[in-house]
Amino acid sequence: MSADTSPAARGHELLRPDADWWRGAVIYQIYPRSFSDLNGDGVGDLAGVIDKLGYLELLGVDAIWLSPIMRSPMADHGYDVSDPRDIDPLFGDLATFDELIAEAHGRDIAVTMDLVPNHTSSQHAWFSAALGAGPGSAERERYIFRPGRGDHGDLPPNNWPSVFGGPAWSRVREADGELGEWYLHLFAPSQPDLNWENPEVMADLEETMRFWLDRGIDGFRIDVAHGMAKADGLPDLQGPAVVLKHTDDDPRFNNDAVHEIHRRIRAVSDQYPRTMNVGEIWVDSPAAFGKYVRPDELHLGFNFRLASARFEATAIRAAIDESLAAVHAVGATPTWTLSNHDVEREVTRYAPTLPDDAEDRAHATERALGVGIARARAMALVELALPGTVFIYQGAELGLPNVDLPDEALVDPVWHRSGGTVRGRDGCRVPLPWEGDQAPYGFSTAESTWLPMPDDWDRFTVETQLEDIDSTLSLYRQAIELRYARPELRGDAVDWYEAPAGCLAFRRPGGLICALNATDSPVPFPHGQILLTSLPMVNGMLPPNSAAWLV
Numbered sequence: 226m227s228a229d230t231s232p233a234a235r236g237h238e239l240l241r242p243d244a245d246w247w248r249g250a251v252i253y254q255i256y257p258r259s260f261s262d263l264n265g266d267g268v269g270d271l272a273g274v275i276d277k278l279g280y281l282e283l284l285g286v287d288a289i290w291l292s293p294i295m296r297s298p299m300a301d302h303g304y305d306v307s308d309p310r311d312i313d314p315l316f317g318d319l320a321t322f323d324e325l326i327a328e329a330h331g332r333d334i335a336v337t338m339d340l341v342p343n344h345t346s347s348q349h350a351w352f353s354a355a356l357g358a359g360p361g362s363a364e365r366e367r368y369i370f371r372p373g374r375g376d377h378g379d380l381p382p383n384n385w386p387s388v389f390g391g392p393a394w395s396r397v398r399e400a401d402g403e404l405g406e407w408y409l410h411l412f413a414p415s416q417p418d419l420n421w422e423n424p425e426v427m428a429d430l431e432e433t434m435r436f437w438l439d440r441g442i443d444g445f446r447i448d449v450a451h452g453m454a455k456a457d458g459l460p461d462l463q464g465p466a467v468v469l470k471h472t473d474d475d476p477r478f479n480n481d482a483v484h485e486i487h488r489r490i491r492a493v494s495d496q497y498p499r500t501m502n503v504g505e506i507w508v509d510s511p512a513a514f515g516k517y518v519r520p521d522e523l524h525l526g527f528n529f530r531l532a533s534a535r536f537e538a539t540a541i542r543a544a545i546d547e548s549l550a551a552v553h554a555v556g557a558t559p560t561w562t563l564s565n566h567d568v569e570r571e572v573t574r575y576a577p578t579l580p581d582d583a584e585d586r587a588h589a590t591e592r593a594l595g596v597g598i599a600r601a602r603a604m605a606l607v608e609l610a611l612p613g614t615v616f617i618y619q620g621a622e623l624g625l626p627n628v629d630l631p632d633e634a635l636v637d638p639v640w641h642r643s644g645g646t647v648r649g650r651d652g653c654r655v656p657l658p659w660e661g662d663q664a665p666y667g668f669s670t671a672e673s674t675w676l677p678m679p680d681d682w683d684r685f686t687v688e689t690q691l692e693d694i695d696s697t698l699s700l701y702r703q704a705i706e707l708r709y710a711r712p713e714l715r716g717d718a719v720d721w722y723e724a725p726a727g728c729l730a731f732r733r734p735g736g737l738i739c740a741l742n743a744t745d746s747p748v749p750f751p752h753g754q755i756l757l758t759s760l761p762m763v764n765g766m767l768p769p770n771s772a773a774w775l776v
Contacts, residue, residue, distance in 0.1 A: 246335060247444070247501040247524060247614060248558045250287035251705055254618045256566045257294055257316055258302060259656040259676070262669035269656065269668070271317035275325050277659075278332055280687065284622060284698075285705035288335035290446050290503075292566055294322070295341075298348050300415040301638055302654075303339070304448060305346040309433040319440075326441040335443035337503070342430050342486075343452040344416040352417055356397060360406055367426060368417050369409040369455070370397075381407055383459050385477055386466045388412055390643035393477070409459075411452065411477055413638045421453045421486055431493050438497045446527070447490070450504025450517065454482035473509050487522040494524075503527050503560070503614075511551035518557035525614055526552070528560045531607075532568050536575045536600045536770075538729040538743045545611065545719065545731075552613075553717075559613030563604055564621055570653045573627035575600035596770060598624045602700055602759040603741055603772035609704045610731075610739035610774060612717045617701070620657055623685050624697035627652035634677050651676055660688035695761075703757055704774075711756070713737035713776045722751060738775040742767045751775055 261273030271294065281289060293303030296311040303313070312322050329336045345352060351367050358364035360372075371382035373396065381394035388411055395414040399405035409418045419426045434445070456476035471478055487504070494500050503525035506517050518526045528551075530544035552559045563571040576597030583589040601624060608615055630651055637649030655676045659667035664678040666686050683689065690696035708714050716734025724730040727744035730751050737756075742748050747766035753775030760771040767773055 244499045246287065246499060247503075249612070249614060250335075251285065251609075251615045251617065251708070252288045252290055252337070253281060253284070253286040254290045254292065254565055254616055256292045256619055256654055258292075259654050259668075260619055261657070261659070262671065262674070265670040267665075267669050267671035267674045268315055270315070271312070271321045271325050275321070275328050278328055278334065281334060282332045284702060285709070286334065286617070288337060288443065289329065290616070291336065291338045293339045293341060293448075295339075298346055298415065300346070301413055302636075304341055305344070305348075305413070305416045306341050307346040307348045307350075309341070309345075310436045323440060330441065336441075337444040337446055337501070338437065338442055339448055340430075340434070340445040341448045342419070342490075343449040344410065344412065344418045347415045347417055355408075357400070359400060365406075366423050367420055369420050369459075370406045371409070371459070373407050378404075378406075382409075384461045385409070385411070385459070386462070387642060388471070389639045390647065409455075411449075413642060415638075418455075419453070421455075421482070427486065427489055430490070434490070434493045438493075438500060443499065444494070444501040444503070444524075447502055447504045447523070449478075450487070450523065450526075451479045451483065451506050451508055452477070453486050454480040456480050471507065473513055479508050479513060484516060484519075484522060487517065491521055491523070501525065511547045512554070514551040515555045515557070518552055519555045520557075525558055525560050527562065527565075527616065529562070529568070531561050531604070532563050532565070532571070536604070536743055538724070538727055538741065541604075541607065541741070541743070542721070542729050549612075549719070559611065560616065561608040561611050561613060562616040562618065563601070563608060564618045564653065565616070566618065566654055567650055568618075568653065570618075570625055570627045571601040571604060571621065572597040572624055573652075575604070576626070594626060597626060598697065599760060599770040600743075602697055603743075603770055605697075605701060606704055606757065606759050606772040606774060607739060607741055609708055610714065610733065610737060611719065612733065618653075622698050622701040623657070623687065623690060625655075625657075625682075625685055628655045628676075628679055630655075630676065636676070655679075658682045658686040660686050700757075700759060707756060707774070711735075711737065711776070724751075725749075736776055739772060740767060740775065741772045742769055745769045 257269045260269040261277045262269045263272035263276055264270055294312055294316045295306045296308035296313045297303045297306050312318050326336055354364040355368055372378050374380040381392055385393040387393045393411050394407040396404050396407045410416050411418055460476050494502055501524040504517055504523040506526045508514050517523050528548050530548050534540040534544040548559050576593040579589050635651050637651045639647050639649035656668040656674050661667050662683040665674050690698035713736040719731040722730035725748045728742050730740040732738050738751050738753050740751050747763045747768050750767050756774040758773040760768045
């Protein structure tokens with residue numbers, strides 16, 4: 226582990242005094258590799274984030290969430306951590322991190338960061354020690370090593386698959402040169418799972434949390450927060466598994482022992498006022514989700530229901546109702562998002578699928594993109610009208626679509642682990658376009674970037690959209706400003722209105738009405754004064770694939 230060079234006391238505090246600043250906040254997710262590259266190596270960095278804080282202030286967000294920036298071999302782009310108490314040189318150093326905290330707090334922007342407790346990198350000092358120490362050692366007890374099945378131990382300890390594809394077990398070669406035990410990795414072989422039944426693992430996480438909290442971080446986004454604890458006895462998985470998906474009864478995830486881990490995590494955070502934790506929770510059951518956000522566990526749960534719902538009124542309403550029911554049952558705050566670094570961008574997700582026999586495919590693709598952008602703009606108004614905390618993934622405010630990258634450009638381990646059958650998540654991680662009319666659009670001074678950028682993204686640049694009052698960026702800025710300025714957006718509930726078939730409308734206790742037209746035809750507006758629409762009116766009516774706010 227690196228030496229602790231933290232400030233003597235927690236410094237660079239936020240200007241705001243509210244301990245619960247995160248309730249109702251707008252939090253902007255930064256995927257640092259793709260946000261802004263200031264040193265010209267084609268990969269984003271912390272200096273680039275500092276350089277763009279003015280943009281984030283202009284957008285109006287309360288906080289940023291930094292995807293992994295800890296020291297890592299980057300086999301899974303930072304989610305394979307080799308030293309959790311240092312900054313990877315790819316992004317900068319601790320001094321730059323401290324500068325980011327100070328600069329962001331000076332603009333009253335909170336800073337949160339990814340914490341990866343389920344696993345480490347295979348290059349972590351602990352794992353190297355485990356390989357060298359041999360079976361039955363204290364070093365191996367930090368991970369999940371098991372003898373294989375079969376007469377010679379040639380079969381994995383159970384049938385668990387990796388979330389990324391392939392088996393979840395890899396066999397090691399022991400000091401005598403013979404094949405020996407197997408170790409568990411629910412993701413890539415370079416990400417061995419930690420043994421959370423070992424008290425040493427929790428103690429080390431507590432040390433890591435304090436290291437960053439003492440430097441002024443305002444909280445953590447906890448990766449795979451429904452992981453860590455494994456089912457007793459590691460029973461076989463019943464039924465087939467799907468790459469990047471799992472169910473609530475999957476023995477790899479969502480086991481009851483995880484809740485005691487979160488109580489321990491919360492106990493550390495409670496020693497640092499005005500900090501919070503949000504967990505990545507992939508569970509289907511609202512009741513199961515609610516358990517993670519009980520008063521002594523996570524402050525917030527990252528909720529994927531809107532990001533998983535079809536652009537269809539009943540599906541969207543069900544996602545909202547289920548989300549609110551899950552958190553209200555335990556007195557927690559709801560959260561909303563339409564995308565993140567693991568999910569296909571909403572513009573692409575909402576675009577209609579092209580028929581295989583489309584005659585003019587170029588024009589059909591452009592029309593589909595237009596529909597996807599319109600629907601994404603509408604859903605932005607829906608999520609920003611809801612009570613609770615909103616997460617915006619970088620580029621959503623620009624209306625960026627996924628990018629269909631060539632095979633040779635793909636670097637996501639999912640692509641390789643699946644044998645080239647699942648393209649992975651690279652398409653939603655392409656660097657942001659800032660200015661200019663050709664790649665890399667001000668993202669970097671390098672000729673090439675870590676993922677290639679499309680030739681037609683000049684229309685999506687921040688520069689272009691800041692000059693256009695009707696742009697997606699302008700819509701986000703207006704909606705976020707109104708969200709804070711108008712008392713009509715206050716209150717913790719939604720009341721559903723009567724709405725035409727294929728539409729929905731709800732009212733906040735403060736008086737705001739949000740109406741969504743998910744049909745192909747214009748519909749009348751609800752009664753009220755129009756505050757904001759995602760698209761211009763059509764003959765005084767709410768256009769197809771659009772939303773509006775009224776009071």
